[in-house]
Amino acid sequence: GNSVTQMEGPVTLSEEAFLTINCTYTATGYPSLFWYVQYPGEGLQLLLKATKADDKGSNKGFEATYRKETTSFHLEKGSVQVSDSAVYFCALWETSGSRLTFGEGTQLTVNP
Amino acid sequence: GAGVSQSPRYKVAKRGQDVALRCDPISGHVSLFWYQQALGQGPEFLTYFQNEAQLDKSGLPSDRFFAERPEGSVSTLKIQRTQQEDSAVYLCASRNVGASSYNEQFFGPGTRLTVL
Numbered sequence: 729g730n731s732v733t734q735m736e737g738p739v740t741l742s743e744e745a746f747l748t749i750n751c752t753y754t755a756t757g758y759p760s761l762f763w764y765v766q767y768p769g770e771g772l773q774l775l776l777k778a779t780k781a782d783d784k785g786s787n788k789g790f791e792a793t794y795r796k797e798t799t800s801f802h803l804e805k806g807s808v809q810v811s812d813s814a815v816y817f818c819a820l821w822e823t824s825g826s827r828l829t830f831g832e833g834t835q836l837t838v839n840p
Numbered sequence: 841g842a843g844v845s846q847s848p849r850y851k852v853a854k855r856g857q858d859v860a861l862r863c864d865p866i867s868g869h870v871s872l873f874w875y876q877q878a879l880g881q882g883p884e885f886l887t888y889f890q891n892e893a894q895l896d897k898s899g900l901p902s903d904r905f906f907a908e909r910p911e912g913s914v915s916t917l918k919i920q921r922t923q924q925e926d927s928a929v930y931l932c933a934s935r936n937v938g939a940s941s942y943n944e945q946f947f948g949p950g951t952r953l954t955v956l
Contacts, residue, residue: 732882764947771843771844771948771950772883772933773947774944774945774946817883826885826895827885827888827896828873828883828885828933828945830882831882832881833881
């Protein structure tokens, strides 16, 4: 079956530090890949997406590139802000399926 | 426009009670999904509707869980004889199946269920 594995958390950074959150996946077909973010007390929000190999998704300074050869979709940001503190979920959707499959989430805390 | 709404936001139940959780999807969205998110975990799929048809219920953990969407809009997730292991946040999401190819799902804020 499909699965998503994220780097173990939590992650604590200082403001303006570089962020990487690793995500790898297992899928039988050709999935679309997503990063969702969950701010405290709020619902899941789509952060960025990529639908095919070598696509780069980007939003709010965050980027992730769909790497089929390494089955990865690592999230990066060059300079984090305190407001980026949240839980980040990597997820995949396989076109033949009816569901999103999520990783376990990574808690990010950015200190001023 | 309005997003996905869920009610109640918080529910405390005694073990053995029945509960009903409501989801109001974005108007016009054809697809509706329920997920269960245990503390510190990612959401896990429960069930999927397209209009009023329940096309996939393979994620429902037991026959105590039942979901319906009788008119193809509002959906209710019912849990009978609640157990402590049912304590979780229940998320609803909707999707306009006619939208772009990336199949974006829009999530509600969730209902936090605590079973004592």
